[in-house]
Amino acid sequence: MTANAGSIGRSSGAKPSLKGKASRGSILADRAATVVLWGTGALVLLILGSIILHFAMAAWGVVSLSFILDNPSQTTLGGIMPVLWNSIYMLALTMLIAVPVGLLGGIYMAEYAGDNIVTGAIRFAEESISSVPSIVVGLFGLILFVDDFHWGFTALAGALALTFFNLPLMTRLSEQALRAVPQDERSASLALGATKWQTIRHVVVPLAIPGLITGVILTAGRVFGEAAVLLFTAGIGTPPHYNFMNLDITNPTSPWSPFRPATTLSVYIYKLNSEGLGAFKNQIVDGSAAILISMVLIFNLGARFVGRVLSRKLTAS
């Protein structure tokens, strides 16, 4: 102690610069690096800003209420109502399967999973599906549902393939949301005599709701934009004029039926581009892409907003 104090005393007497090691060159390098790193951050914003601006300008004069609500037309600009409907329909159908399974899977991983070989296998499966290319998942759907089950190109085949593809994401986000709940809450509930399942149902899950909803919305955003999975499962044909009064879901001509081909907005963009036909192709694709981007923005900001509001409400109460 005394020796240390002594040495500090001696060196402070020689009026040292505390940054003795930093030469002028290294200070210059430090400044340059700071500028470059700020530059990378600015570049990200610049790219995003120009993309949004680009689509805002490209969609100007294309996107209108009639563009959203009309059927496609051969001779005029027409609209994208059927494919937009299919996107929403596919989203709902996929989330109907993926959310419960993903949430329950997340509960297992967060609350029950022990450190054993089965948990290891589940983690490996989770990582594997996340890294398998979407087109390969689509091809798997093609063999399994379209060919082996003889369903043909159907909304249900597409929704199941999309579920496969997004289940790892939904499970992981649920697990993270549940793990973020403080251990004290669980202990308090168990100490009051609640069983494990009661604790999960009435304490852990309600407290995790902001995180869970964020997870659902982020997954929904990915499902909404996905195309490669759907090319060979839900089909790529031009949708017919839908009759929304036909509520018979077993009838393949009803827009409510899962047993019909369902070309979504993303797939429609791909289709229009690869076929390259029609005088209004570019405007239609620009307008559709602008709508897709707006939906992504809405999903993202929505997830942020809902998460914040809910967590404020829950922590306040």
Add this chain to the structure above:
Amino acid sequence: MASLTSAYPTSKLRAKPGLLERLDLPRRVVFVAAASMIIVVAMLMIFIVWQGTQLFVKDGYSLGAIFDAKWDPLADTPEFGILPFILGTIVVTAGALLISTPLSVGVALFLSEVAPKWAKSIVQPALEIFVGIPSVVWGWLGITVLVPFLADTFNGPIVISLPIVGTIFSMPGFLTGFSWLAGSLVLSIMVLPTITSVSYDAFRAVPQELRTGSLALGTTRWQMIRHILIPSALSGVLTAVVLGMTRAAGEALAVQMVIGNSPTLPEAITQPMTTLTSQITLDMGNTVFGEPWQDALWTMSLVLLVISITSVVLVRVINKRRMGS
């Protein structure tokens, strides 16, 4: 007081588990939900391996005939050399990583070391929006903005020459703009959020003491980043690059839209080329189930599956090293 406690025996305080719970049903149900992913992966692997080997088993092609540069499915004796596609995927991915890695690591360093709170709260959401932009939208941006730009700006041969030494570099110009470079550029933006967020996590995981220790010794922030932070987080950054690679190699539609789709080995970054994913996307709809042409496409998807599973294992090995050291 004593009589009060005895009136409420603690044993009764424990809630009676419902019938479902006594059957251990909740645990079983959530387990099945989690384990369903194992079933999905197992089935996916079995189906793709089965279909992907049909070209050898049923159609009698040898492994050597597959790893050949000649792709001619319409010839009298069709040839299915998938080498151009494999190499195409490799070079497009490599190009994308070369562009994206420095930029992404830069953004990650910016977010973790440099950015004040307000800047972070703008750049991080921006990256999340990047992730959400669908691949067809990136492809369409490539076609309408990037490809015409490349074609207009560099349409002549690109030659760099010095006095006395003469030409040191020459490359044919862009014919149409649909090219290797266009594919790599589009992919580099698409993998940017992946590499950024995983490297960011790696940098954040470096203990704060290492930073303060270095700075207390009088180093500048950049010296600290170069000599302490990056070496400590290297395995995490490597994981980020592998994950970015997986995403780039598996991306289908955006690449297919800008790459030109010519089934030849690329000679320069200005030339059109093709990849595994783009050829599968293009040809799958034109082929009939069971014919050798389609079987070759399944073999290509098997190659993609092998690439992605390999990268999962690779990431695990890298992370295990990190835990071990």
